[in-house]
Amino acid sequence: MNNPRSVRVFIVDDHAIVRRGISSYLDVVDDVEPVGEASDGIEALEKLAELDTFRHLPDIVLLDLMMPRMDGAETLKAIREKYPHLKVVVLTSFADPERMNTMMRLGAAGYLLKDAGPQEVAAAMQAALKEEMYIDTAMTKKLTQLMNSPVSGLSTLTSRERTVLGLVGEGQSNRQIAQELFISERTARTHVSNILHKLDLQSRTQAALLAAEAGLLPPRS
Incomplete structure (x- = not known):
């Protein structure tokens, strides 16, 4: 060496x-x-x-x-x-x-x-x-493979779920997502769970990668 x-x-x-x-x-x-x-x-x-x-x-x-x-x-x-x-x-x-x-x-x-x-x-x-x-x-x-995965499954998400996915892509926790969208933490957690299920993902990291690949990260001033 x-x-x-x-x-x-x-x-x-x-x-x-x-x-x-x-x-x-x-x-x-x-x-x-x-x-x-x-x-x-x-x-x-x-x-x-x-x-x-x-x-x-x-x-x-x-x-x-x-x-x-x-x-x-x-x-x-x-x-x-x-x-x-x-x-x-x-x-x-x-x-x-x-x-x-x-x-x-x-x-x-x-x-x-x-x-x-x-x-x-x-x-x-x-x-x-x-x-x-x-x-x-x-x-x-x-x-x-994750970065190059097809994003066609995004069409199955609701508008709110796409927003949540973008926030996951920013690295926000369920609590932070809840505060930003004025919903309960339990509702935010449910949205994230539904997103993972619909997109056949195993973790928030995979969801974040997909959000970035699909251009879903919310614009920041």
């Missing part, structure tokens, strides 16, 4: 077999040194603190999302607060754009799926060390 020393990697995943599998991946990547592992966020923070005591913190943390006691999102927040220089690459089985966007907003340097090959893992780590962001190839394809 063209570094003067081995890249130190710490693995966080609640399944021992997955941690062993990741370690096997790293064995075939040049200049990589696993320096520890943890089964959840709390254990990860404890072990990182120990490594910090001996000035042997990792360069990169490979982090799972769904774990007991402290999940990936909370762990990422804590790592970024305590060790802002550490690069965190998410390694998960969830090919969900909304989860990915959440982790990227929290400061993740990359988002990989667990079926990624060793070379893709290496590429993600290399990108992180260069202060670049890396997204799994499969996730990139999914995002492209």
Whole structure:
């Protein structure tokens, strides 16, 4: 990976077999040194603190999302607060754009799926060390498909639902939508649910992407 020393990697995943599998991946990547592992966020923070005591913190943390006691999102927040220089690459089985966007907003340097090959893992780590962001190839394809999805289903929406979709596209919460349209939060939530159902979408993030693609974002002065 063209570094003067081995890249130190710490693995966080609640399944021992997955941690062993990741370690096997790293064995075939040049200049990589696993320096520890943890089964959840709390254990990860404890072990990182120990490594910090001996000035042997990792360069990169490979982090799972769904774990007991402290999940990936909370762990990422804590790592970024305590060790802002550490690069965190998410390694998960969830090919969900909304989860990915959440982790990227929290400061993740990359988002990989667990079926990624060793070379893709290496590429993600290399990108992180260069202060670049890396997204799994499969996730990139999914995002492209969402952006290029047909908008013909919009014809099934009522005028009010199209307005709500535009506000979702702006990133507004149900409460904010309710305040803007002078409706109850429950009604706003129902509108969003109906929109997702009619357009066969799985998340607000997908709805927001579609709203932007269809030019539904409300004009702002």
